[in-house]
Amino acid sequence: MTIQWHNSTCPYCGLGCGLSVGVENNKIVEIHGTEGHPVNHGRVCAIAANLPPVFDPGDRLTQPMIRANGELRPVTWEKAIKHTATELKRIIEKYGPGAVAFYGGAANLNEEYYLMNKLMKAAIGTNNMECSTRLCMASSAMGFVSTFGADAPPTCFADVEEADLFFIAGNNMAVSLPIMFQRVRSAKEKNGAKVIVVDPRKTETAAIADIHLQIWPGTDVALNNGLAHVLLKEGFIQEDRVTPYASGFNDLKEFLKDYPPSRVAEITRCPEEQIVEAARAIGRAKAMLTFWFQGYNHSTQAVFKNNTLHNLSLLTGNYCRPGAGPLSITGEANALGNRWVGALSHLLPGMRMVANSQHRREVADFWGIPIEKIQPTPGRSILDIIKGLHSGEIRALWVTTTNPVASLPDTKWVEAGLAKAELLIAQDIYHPTETSMLANVLLPAAQWAEKTGTFISSERRIQLEEKLIDPPGEAKPDYEIIWLVARAMGFEKEFPYNSPEEVFEEWKGLTKGRICDMGGVTYDRLRGSFGLQLPCPDEEHPGTPRLFANSRFPRPDGRAALLSRDYADPAEIPDEGYPFVLNTGKLVWHFNTRTRTGRVPRLNDQASENFIEIHPEDASSLGILEGDEIKVASRRGSVHGIARLTDRALQGTLFMTMHYGPATGGEEGTLANLVCNTAYDPHSKQPELKFTAVKITKRS
Numbered sequence: 001m002t003i004q005w006h007n008s009t010c011p012y013c014g015l016g017c018g019l020s021v022g023v024e025n026n027k028i029v030e031i032h033g034t035e036g037h038p039v040n041h042g043r044v045c046a047i048a049a050n051l052p053p054v055f056d057p058g059d060r061l062t063q064p065m066i067r068a069n070g071e072l073r074p075v076t077w078e079k080a081i082k083h084t085a086t087e088l089k090r091i092i093e094k095y096g097p098g099a100v101a102f103y104g105g106a107a108n109l110n111e112e113y114y115l116m117n118k119l120m121k122a123a124i125g126t127n128n129m130e131c132s133t134r135l136c137m138a139s140s141a142m143g144f145v146s147t148f149g150a151d152a153p154p155t156c157f158a159d160v161e162e163a164d165l166f167f168i169a170g171n172n173m174a175v176s177l178p179i180m181f182q183r184v185r186s187a188k189e190k191n192g193a194k195v196i197v198v199d200p201r202k203t204e205t206a207a208i209a210d211i212h213l214q215i216w217p218g219t220d221v222a223l224n225n226g227l228a229h230v231l232l233k234e235g236f237i238q239e240d241r242v243t244p245y246a247s248g249f250n251d252l253k254e255f256l257k258d259y260p261p262s263r264v265a266e267i268t269r270c271p272e273e274q275i276v277e278a279a280r281a282i283g284r285a286k287a288m289l290t291f292w293f294q295g296y297n298h299s300t301q302a303v304f305k306n307n308t309l310h311n312l313s314l315l316t317g318n319y320c321r322p323g324a325g326p327l328s329i330t331g332e333a334n335a336l337g338n339r340w341v342g343a344l345s346h347l348l349p350g351m352r353m354v355a356n357s358q359h360r361r362e363v364a365d366f367w368g369i370p371i372e373k374i375q376p377t378p379g380r381s382i383l384d385i386i387k388g389l390h391s392g393e394i395r396a397l398w399v400t401t402t403n404p405v406a407s408l409p410d411t412k413w414v415e416a417g418l419a420k421a422e423l424l425i426a427q428d429i430y431h432p433t434e435t436s437m438l439a440n441v442l443l444p445a446a447q448w449a450e451k452t453g454t455f456i457s458s459e460r461r462i463q464l465e466e467k468l469i470d471p472p473g474e475a476k477p478d479y480e481i482i483w484l485v486a487r488a489m490g491f492e493k494e495f496p497y498n499s500p501e502e503v504f505e506e507w508k509g510l511t512k513g514r515i516c517d518m519g520g521v522t523y524d525r526l527r528g529s530f531g532l533q534l535p536c537p538d539e540e541h542p543g544t545p546r547l548f549a550n551s552r553f554p555r556p557d558g559r560a561a562l563l564s565r566d567y568a569d570p571a572e573i574p575d576e577g578y579p580f581v582l583n584t585g586k587l588v589w590h591f592n593t594r595t596r597t598g599r600v601p602r603l604n605d606q607a608s609e610n611f612i613e614i615h616p617e618d619a620s621s622l623g624i625l626e627g628d629e630i631k632v633a634s635r636r637g638s639v640h641g642i643a644r645l646t647d648r649a650l651q652g653t654l655f656m657t658m659h660y661g662p663a664t665g666g667e668e669g670t671l672a673n674l675v676c677n678t679a680y681d682p683h684s685k686q687p688e689l690k691f692t693a694v695k696i697t698k699r700s
């Protein structure tokens with residue numbers, strides 16, 4: 001048998017790299033970057049190149065299971081669907097629709113989220129529909145809405161080669177977006193572009209920075225305000241050029257008087273001269289592209305960090321022209337599609353909000369239901385769903401494509417909440433995961449390459465992923481599981497689908513006239529192409545690489561908003577009892593909760609155990625040596641790992657990754673989230689995963 005090659009796109013991060021997938025005998029045997037693909041031009045990163053073992057049936061979940069007398073036992077699909085539907089209906093009848101919640105990931109297909117959203121918000125009638133975007137992109141989305149009027153990332157990856165300054169804040173792209181990092185690095189080498197990195201850690205990304213602002217964690221709002229202050233003071237900004245497209249100039253100018261570089265240097269602990277130098281570099285740039293990521297979003301000031309960054313782009317005219325503007329990349333393959341399908345508790349499909357009566361009317365009319373069926377207030381965010389499980393207000397939780405026990409902060413509290421659920425459905429590709437171990441219903445899902453549907457990447461590029469191999473055992477695509485459960489609950493009329501394409505054709509209708517207009521997108525058109533950038537309103541339309549090129553924004557006066565945002569401290573400030581700040585993040589060898597990469601020997605060999613970075617001076621004052629087992633404790637719990645002495649961590653801070661839960665060969669007690677804080681940004685409800693007050697001891 002010879003290898004058959006097929007084009008697809010990557011299921012990991014939100015760059016949407018093209019992958020050439022080699023299939024032999026119904027097995028994925030090799031993966032390369034697709035030559036000629038506009039995102040990765042034939043390149044591929046380590047986790048994607050090592051996808052083949054992820055499909056091995058070894059510990060794939062291949063049969064539905066139901067827990068009886070404490071034990072999970074295999075059952076037929078018929079029984080599993082009937083049981084799930086009956087239990088959901090029983091709970092809804094007894095406690096009302098608000099007692100049911102759904103929590104998904106952002107690597108599902110658009111078609112899957114569309115169905116789930118319809119089931120929850122229209123058929124069942126609750127807005128308790130959340131997904132891991134809440135832990136990832138909720139703050140970027142809210143930052144776009146408040147500054148520009150819509151959750152519509154305006155730039156595209158081709159801007160990288162046009163820029164002469166990259167402002168990279170709270171984004172370790174060398175690790176998290178390797179292909180983008182390669183493009184940025186080569187733009188620096190070939191075009192002489194400059195790089196400013198803002199990160200408390202000396203990261204792999206900071207290694208190529210011309211200026212590395214190694215700020216004290218959490219202080220970005222002060223820094224951004226300080227940079228804007230210097231730009232104004234040194235005459236880099238012309239008011240009459242800014243005010244036609246941005247409101248709030250005078251208020252901001254007045255407000256920024258409180259952020260002179262001397263004060264900002266005190267807050268950020270960065271030298272005053274370096275702040276001035278960075279501001280001048282921004283002022284002189286012809287085209288500045290900004291990148292930001294979880295160093296911003298995992299913060300109780302996340303949305304303000306986003307707003308103050310956008311202020312810098314708007315003030316300096318760096319928006320919506322080639323090479324300039326905010327370039328928001330998502331962590332997960334379909335995180336943007338996920339937002340546009342409306343898979344958060346305050347959203348409806350097509351960039352609409354549940355709290356907007358006009359939006360509810362449009363969606364209800366489209367679905368042919370009375371407007372009253374769609375609840376007018378946002379549902380619970382995921383952390384509020386866990387609170388609801390504790391209080392008994394939530395009785396059933398259906399989880400797909402995410403592993404909340406490992407990824408939400410304060411693991412013990414999350415586990416205790418899930419243990420209280422009368423019905424916990426885990427729909428995953430593997431068992432055990434930290435979450436599936438607690439479930440009372442397990443539904444085996446097909447994964448990427450085992451099913452067909454669409455992803456939308458961070459530059460608004462919609463691409464088709466086709467089924468290339470059969471799923472193992474009895475695993476089914478998530479879309480099929482959702483429509484089977486919906487029908488078994490009595491919603492046959494609303495869920496008549498037989499294929500994901502039918503679902504796509506329906507969902508398309510809800511994007512008509514919106515910024516995410518997909519009117520011109522069909523599976524046929526996507527097949528054999530490298531996708532289309534939205535909006536793409538009709539079949540002749542070539543797609544839209546950049547938004548707002550006419551300097552008009554979807555806000556009432558057509559202008560973007562310059563927002564005056566004050567700095568505030570993180571939720572949990574170090575004190576005598578808990579004197580260190582714990583920062584958490586990602587490694588190049590593992591992806592999120594490691595359910596897939598932890599099963600790949602070649603990746604696991606590179607990084608099989610948990611480590612904790614500590615500054616050598618802090619280590620020496622505590623008598624800690626390289627390789628010692630140390631324990632890190634917060635007010636919530638403790639975690640242990642191997643000490644790695646390095647000046648990559650600022651003095652007074654520690655760093656560890658989020659990857660090491662017990663289900664994938666990790667040890668009990670090595671999961672960072674055992675200690676992390678549930679405090680969240682009030683505007684985006686995204687938790688502060690990057691700042692926890694902790695103490696350290698040697699582990700005896």
Ligand SMILES: Nc1nc2c(c(=O)[nH]1)N[C@H]1C(S)=C(S)[C@@H](COP(=O)(O)OP(=O)(O)OC[C@H]3O[C@@H](n4cnc5c(=O)[nH]c(N)nc54)[C@H](O)[C@@H]3O)O[C@H]1N2
Pocket residue numbers: 013047136169170171172173175176177198199200201203216217218219220293294295296330331332583584585586587588589590591592690
């Ligand atoms: N290999 C690999 N790639 C991935 C992932 C993975 O797990 N592995 N996960 C994917 C996902 S879902 C996501 S969201 C992305 C995440 O990608 P990134 O956001 O780039 O990664 P993180 O490691 O979460 O955090 C980024 C940086 O924020 C810094 N930081 C912490 N506190 C602050 C602060 O207060 N201010 C500033 N300016 N910086 C701060 C940290 O030191 C860290 O270097 O990666 C995606 N890509």
Ligand SMILES: Nc1nc2c(c(=O)[nH]1)N[C@H]1C(S)=C(S)[C@@H](COP(=O)(O)OP(=O)(O)OC[C@H]3O[C@@H](n4cnc5c(=O)[nH]c(N)nc54)[C@H](O)[C@@H]3O)O[C@H]1N2
Pocket residue numbers: 105106107108132133135136294298331332400401402403404406407408409427428429430433445446447448478584585586591592593594595596657658672673676689
């Ligand atoms: N402390 C700390 N915590 C963090 C972070 C951090 O930096 N620090 N980062 C946060 C971020 S940015 C994110 S995005 C979250 C990610 O958190 P999660 O979403 O929990 O992480 P993943 O490991 O991506 O989970 C995906 C799950 O879906 C399963 N799966 C994969 N494909 C399919 C499919 O097609 N169908 C189904 N049904 N299942 C599938 C996988 O096996 C896995 O269990 O974690 C957050 N948590």
Ligand code: SF4
Pocket residue numbers: 010011012013014015016017040043044045046047048176177178179180
């Ligand atoms: S950079 Fe992201 S999209 Fe590209 S191959 Fe790696 S994980 Fe996949």
Ligand SMILES: [Mo]
Pocket residue numbers: 135136137331332
């Ligand atoms: Mo993420």
